[in-house]
Amino acid sequence: MPRLVVISNRVAVPKARGVAGAQGGLAGALNSALKANGGIWFGWSGQETEEFTGSINYVKSSDGVTTATIDLETQDLDEYYNGYANSTLWPLFHYRIDLTKYEREFGKGYERVNERFAESALPLISDGDLVWVHDYHLMPMGERLRSMGVTNRMGFFLHTPWPPTNLFVSLPYHERLVRALLHYDLLGFQNDTWLDSFLHYCWKELGAEVNYDTGEVTVDGKTTIARAYPIGIDYDFFTAKGETGEARQASQRLLSSTRHRTAMIGVDRLDYSKGLPERLDGIARFFDRHPDRVRDLVFIQIAPPSREDIGSYQQIRETLEQKAGQINGARSEVDVVPIRYVNRGHTQEELYGFYRAAKIALVTPLRDGMNLVAKEYVAAQDPEDPGVLILSRFAGAAQQLDCDGEGALMINPHSADDISHNIRLALDMPLAERKVRYEKMIVTVREENVQRWTENFIEDLADTGQ
Numbered sequence: 001m002p003r004l005v006v007i008s009n010r011v012a013v014p015k016a017r018g019v020a021g022a023q024g025g026l027a028g029a030l031n032s033a034l035k036a037n038g039g040i041w042f043g044w045s046g047q048e049t050e051e052f053t054g055s056i057n058y059v060k061s062s063d064g065v066t067t068a069t070i071d072l073e074t075q076d077l078d079e080y081y082n083g084y085a086n087s088t089l090w091p092l093f094h095y096r097i098d099l100t101k102y103e104r105e106f107g108k109g110y111e112r113v114n115e116r117f118a119e120s121a122l123p124l125i126s127d128g129d130l131v132w133v134h135d136y137h138l139m140p141m142g143e144r145l146r147s148m149g150v151t152n153r154m155g156f157f158l159h160t161p162w163p164p165t166n167l168f169v170s171l172p173y174h175e176r177l178v179r180a181l182l183h184y185d186l187l188g189f190q191n192d193t194w195l196d197s198f199l200h201y202c203w204k205e206l207g208a209e210v211n212y213d214t215g216e217v218t219v220d221g222k223t224t225i226a227r228a229y230p231i232g233i234d235y236d237f238f239t240a241k242g243e244t245g246e247a248r249q250a251s252q253r254l255l256s257s258t259r260h261r262t263a264m265i266g267v268d269r270l271d272y273s274k275g276l277p278e279r280l281d282g283i284a285r286f287f288d289r290h291p292d293r294v295r296d297l298v299f300i301q302i303a304p305p306s307r308e309d310i311g312s313y314q315q316i317r318e319t320l321e322q323k324a325g326q327i328n329g330a331r332s333e334v335d336v337v338p339i340r341y342v343n344r345g346h347t348q349e350e351l352y353g354f355y356r357a358a359k360i361a362l363v364t365p366l367r368d369g370m371n372l373v374a375k376e377y378v379a380a381q382d383p384e385d386p387g388v389l390i391l392s393r394f395a396g397a398a399q400q401l402d403c404d405g406e407g408a409l410m411i412n413p414h415s416a417d418d419i420s421h422n423i424r425l426a427l428d429m430p431l432a433e434r435k436v437r438y439e440k441m442i443v444t445v446r447e448e449n450v451q452r453w454t455e456n457f458i459e460d461l462a463d464t465g466q
């Protein structure tokens with residue numbers, strides 16, 4: 001088995017591991033992938049420095065994963081992380097061209113940081129290593145590394161959606177970015193929808209020859225393979241959390257504080273792609289339609305803040321505070337508060353406990369590459385008395401958890417009526433139906449786990465060019 005060199009912007013350095021906080025699905029998944037395969041994980045330390053030095057900080061953890069991280073300077077963070085990655089690509093890839101900022105400085109910063117990442121990662125790569133680069137921050141890394149003489153097999157995985165061609169072409173220099181991607185041997189997407197959008201772009205804008213059966217994309221005589229690899233959770237690791245006292249206590253805390261009411265939960269990084277204001281509108285609609293049920297239901301939204309230096313994130317935070325306040329103000333009684341809005345992160349043990357205690361989960365992003373909260377919620381359920389998952393049809397996970405209409409309750413996250421209607425269905429769903437739905441979903445969540453995802457990608461990467 002060749003050694004793995006994983007490169008991503010966000011790295012879970014050992015001291016921070018285990019705290020879900022606002023780290024998102026990528027860091028947790030890569031941590032599991034590396035634990036299983038061994039190897040080195042290179043990326044940003046999360047620290048800011050006055051001047052970039054490129055010096056690498058190594059931490060070897062007890063589970064055999066070595067992290068190698070660099071600090072980035074303020075200008076890099078402004079132009080690359082807060083700029084091109086999270087103010088240009090992130091909103092564009094989530095279909096929000098209304099929020100997408102196109103600044104020349106951002107593009108330059110993105111190129112500069114990718115060059116810096118490549119220079120720093122270069123000495124870590126030995127002959128025969130498989131290089132696996134992750135996410136929209138580092139799309140040009142493969143090209144940079146190739147220009148520095150790296151001939152190893154190199155793969156890239158995109159954790160976000162890939163937008164339709166008509167949206168993607170609004171990005172200045174879109175062609176350059178995609179041509180850079182074609183320097184990888186293998187490109188991975190979360191599902192067929194994002195993969196098809198990418199292939200369509202290559203065919204339409206680059207005149208590529210596309211083989212839809214094998215995923216081969218040929219441009220100017222060079223072939224790259226593009227396929228879908230739906231990411232999963234570390235099922236055994238996560239469910240083992242449920243055996244801990246911390247998880248049981250968290251469950252107990254939630255249950256004793258909600259008593260005769262059904263707890264409904266949402267857990268998301270505080271991001272405009274997650275559909276949080278629309279979710280609250282749906283809940284408000286439910287209370288308006290069923291005023292007699294305000295005492296039956298309590299909604300707990302856990303939303304740790306994220307990317308706080310960016311205006312659109314400050315804006316969404318304000319919007320949510322106002323909305324949660326308005327809904328509670330209009331509907332609370334001295335002993336009943338319908339919405340609990342929590343802005344801090346929780347450990348995986350606590351989250352397991354909360355998921356287990358909550359009889360409904362609302363996972364309603366407007367657009368999401370995959371969404372691992374949906375899968376964790378299912379994994380944490382009691383098979384004898386499982387809760388109901390309400391899931392956006394626009395989450396990548398929808399393709400796996402719909403289960404031909406017998407899995408999650410699928411909703412349109414833009415429709416308050418649809419959310420409200422499905423909350424009522426979930427509240428009134430008989431045990432037998434809850435069990436059938438859970439049993440369908442749990443098979444996918446358990447079998448199509450993060451280990452399977454890693455194996456599938458790595459095997460295909462190792463096979464490229466053979």
Ligand code: G6P
Pocket residue numbers: 010022023024025026027135136159160306307
């Ligand atoms: C999403 C992205 C990841 C990112 C995570 C957390 O899941 O796909 O690349 O790491 O969000 O965001 P942050 O900006 O804190 O790394």
